[in-house]
Amino acid sequence: xxxxxxxxxxxxxxxxxxxxxxxxxxxxxxxxxxxxxxxxxxxxxxxxxxxxxxxxxxxxxxxxxxxxxxxxxxxxxxxxxxxxxxxxxxxxxxxxxxxxxxxxxxxxxxxxxxxxxxxxxxxxxxxxxxxxxxxxxxxxxxxxxxxxxxxxxxxxxxxxxxxxxxxxxxxxxxxxxxxxxxxxxxxxxxxxxxxxxxxxxxxxxxxxxxxxxxxxxxxxxxxx
Amino acid sequence: xxxxxxxxxxxxxxxxxxxxxxxxxxxxxxxxxxxxxxxxxxxxxxxxxxxxxxxxxxxxxxxxxxxxxxxxxxxxxxxxxxxxxxxxxxxxxxxxxxxxxxxxxxxxxxxxxxxxxxxxxxxxxxxxxxxxxxxxxxxxxxxxxxxxxxxxxxxxxxxxxxxxxxxxxxxxxxxxxxxxxxxxxxxxxxxxxxxxxxxxxxxxxxxxxxxxxxxxxxxxxxxxxxxxxxxxxxxxxxxxxxxxxxxxxxxxxxxxxxxxxxxxxxxxxxxxxxxxxxxxxxxxxxxxxxxxxxxxxxxxxxxxxxxxxxxxxxxxxxxxxxxxxxxxxxxxxxxxxxxxxxxxxxxxxxxxxxxxxxxxxxxxxxxxxxxxxxxxxxxxxxxxxxxxxxxxxxxxxxxxxxxxxxxxxxxxxxxxxxxxxxxxxxxxxxxxxxxxxxxxx
Numbered sequence: 003x004x005x006x007x008x009x010x011x012x013x014x015x016x017x018x019x020x021x022x023x024x025x026x027x028x029x030x031x032x033x034x035x036x037x038x039x040x041x042x043x044x045x046x047x048x049x050x051x052x053x054x055x056x057x058x059x060x061x062x063x064x065x066x067x068x069x070x071x072x073x074x075x076x077x078x079x080x081x082x083x084x085x086x087x088x089x090x091x092x093x094x095x096x097x098x099x100x101x102x103x104x105x106x107x108x109x110x111x112x113x114x115x116x117x118x119x120x121x122x123x124x125x126x127x128x129x130x131x132x133x134x135x136x137x138x139x140x141x142x143x144x145x146x147x148x149x150x151x152x153x154x155x156x157x158x159x160x161x162x163x164x165x166x167x168x169x170x171x172x173x174x175x176x177x178x179x180x181x182x183x184x185x186x187x188x189x190x191x192x193x194x195x196x197x198x199x200x201x202x203x204x205x206x207x208x209x210x211x212x213x214x215x216x217x218x219x220x221x222x223x224x225x226x
Numbered sequence: 227x228x229x230x231x232x233x234x235x236x237x238x239x240x241x242x243x244x245x246x247x248x249x250x251x252x253x254x255x256x257x258x259x260x261x262x263x264x265x266x267x268x269x270x271x272x273x274x275x276x277x278x279x280x281x282x283x284x285x286x287x288x289x290x291x292x293x294x295x296x297x298x299x300x301x302x303x304x305x306x307x308x309x310x311x312x313x314x315x316x317x318x319x320x321x322x323x324x325x326x327x328x329x330x331x332x333x334x335x336x337x338x339x340x341x342x343x344x345x346x347x348x349x350x351x352x353x354x355x356x357x358x359x360x361x362x363x364x365x366x367x368x369x370x371x372x373x374x375x376x377x378x379x380x381x382x383x384x385x386x387x388x389x390x391x392x393x394x395x396x397x398x399x400x401x402x403x404x405x406x407x408x409x410x411x412x413x414x415x416x417x418x419x420x421x422x423x424x425x426x427x428x429x430x431x432x433x434x435x436x437x438x439x440x441x442x443x444x445x446x447x448x449x450x451x452x453x454x455x456x457x458x459x460x461x462x463x464x465x466x467x468x469x470x471x472x473x474x475x476x477x478x479x480x481x482x483x484x485x486x487x488x489x490x491x492x493x494x495x496x497x498x499x500x501x502x503x504x505x506x507x508x509x510x511x512x513x514x515x516x517x518x519x520x521x522x523x524x525x526x527x528x529x530x531x532x533x534x535x536x537x538x539x540x541x542x543x544x545x546x547x548x549x550x551x552x553x554x555x556x557x558x559x560x561x562x563x564x565x566x567x568x569x570x571x572x573x574x575x576x577x578x579x580x581x582x583x584x585x586x587x588x589x590x591x592x593x594x595x596x597x598x599x600x601x602x603x604x605x606x607x608x609x610x611x612x613x614x615x616x617x618x619x620x621x622x623x624x625x626x627x628x629x630x631x632x633x634x635x636x637x638x639x640x641x642x643x644x645x646x647x648x649x650x651x652x653x654x655x656x657x658x659x660x661x662x663x664x665x666x667x
Binding site for chain 2 (some may be wrong): 044045046047049050051052053054056057084087088091092093094095109110111112114115116148149150151152153154155156160163164165166190192193195196197198201202205206207208209215216217218219221225226
């Protein structure tokens with residue numbers, strides 16, 4: 003095969019891997035079951051609650067191996083195949099164990115033009131792993147992701163489907179990694195509109211301590 | 227807060243925009259809180275439509291039609307007209323709104339700011355639309371990446387239920403309507419209206435064949451209307467200030483306030499609220515502080531990844547509304563504008579765009595699933611100095627084979643930037659092909 007074909011079309015998953023979680027671990031608590039009941043009540047059919055239930059399962063177990071998907075499906079009383087189809091379609095459901103902190107660096111074109119790939123390369127060098135890999139201590143995974151909807155504060159990243167970190171620079175990444183190593187997740191940051199800078203003292207929300215406004219982006223060095 | 231009149235229609239061409247007072251994101255601290263929102267006249271429009279006799283559902287739809295409001299999600303379809311497609315109420319058959327806050331179009335980040343700073347305007351708009359179409363429940367679809375914003379909105383929504391502004395017997399009237407926030411999980415395709423419906427139903431988000439349109443068979447086979455969050459946020463403004471006022475803001479055929487998201491190589495990127503019909507040159511030079519570092523402008527993408535790119539020499543006198551942009555050879559899209567300076571490598575830019583579509587194609591239709599992959603491979607090959615001039619023609623032919631041949635418009639959206647970037651920057655692509663190791667041809 004020529005090196006022209008860079009993207010293999012299909013890689014088939016192992017359909018019956020060894021379970022990661024034991025039968026004893028595979029239970030929802032009463033509170034979680036109650037939560038799932040409220041999800042069910044929000045929709046006319048139990049199938050519709052599958053996305054929220056998978057989110058809950060992922061928060062509990064960290065990722066979604068087949069046995070966890072089966073647990074979610076059984077709890078809702080829907081076929082395993084439906085839940086498995088959904089879990090494998092959406093990218094934010096992790097099918098494999100990830101690092102404690104997944105650094106989703108946006109590399110879509112607004113960020114690409116403003117240094118998104120520079121940030122990925124810097125993280126790779128700093129953590130000594132490649133994009134898509136996890137550090138040996140299990141702390142960090144780096145992923146280049148598609149547009150996260152924060153183009154005005156590019157380059158930016160998201161920490162494990164949670165808080166956004168805006169206006170990245172190498173210094174800011176150093177600080178972020180140190181903070182995460184110390185167990186401190188970044189806070190919710192409010193992005194102030196440039197039109198507000200004069201009026202509201204630069205912040206519209208008194209419940210958000212940290213604020214950012216789009217800064218003049220750096221010149222990108224790498225583009226892929 | 228009296229609106230500074232925006233003068234005659236289409237006056238985005240003058241400097242009148244400087245005195246524009248914001249209505250979608252007015253400068254009020256903590257407006258995202260229920261109390262602050264109500265303190266600033268919030269939910270008065272909802273109270274009016276539910277309690278005043280003149281606001282029958284039909285009248286609300288008429289007013290929305292008269293306002294000229296067009297969808298802010300990309301396609302720009304007239305909102306009032308869309309609402310009027312809903313069939314008459316049938317006992318025992320629920321009716322739904324699916325509110326699209328998926329916002330995954332690259333270069334678009336305005337809905338997030340709306341949900342962050344003025345979520346109650348969205349809720350109020352949803353409830354007004356719910357009254358107009360006699361809706362039983364609204365599913366507000368928000369992309370999974372916006373976990374923080376979903377959390378904030380859920381607590382505000384709980385407050386709304388507590389105070390009797392949503393749910394059963396809203397504001398003590400006979401009207402009941404629910405709002406449920408549905409959290410996505412990372413799939414661009416969910417922004418397409420029918421795949422959004424599939425996703426709310428808890429399935430893989432494969433788009434559906436139309437017809438039947440959502441108004442006939444939407445969520446769970448029932449009548450459904452799909453609107454963008456910014457579109458619905460305009461509904462309270464139309465009720466409060468009148469359809470005539472709304473129609474008088476900005477461009478004549480595409481009126482209203484709009485959130486412009488300006489990103490890329492500008493001094494002050496961010497979301498700005500101004501009327502439609504602003505000059506593109508004004509937005510870049512006067513609003514966003516000009517191109518970064520005093521560099522020259524090379525190109526812009528006016529409304530998200532899928533709309534055609536415009537060269538700097540094509541934007542003179544062009545305004546941000548559907549008509550003017552169509553004449554210029556592009557589209558309004560989501561008004562998320564990407565600005566590129568003179569140093570930008572358009573081949574690398576296109577390579578990244580094609581990678582995006584390859585990654586996000588849902589895989590349902592062959593022309594799109596295979597086509598996006600081949601396009602990416604070809605553009606990558608050209609960028610890496612292994613392309614031939616013939617590849618450019620193959621790329622354009624591939625676009626022909628994809629456009630209009632799939633269930634949804636993702637294939638078209640993937641083909642347009644390829645076609646237009648190659649046509650409008652052909653010399654750059656040819657130069658890379660000529661330098662390649664296979665330069666003959």
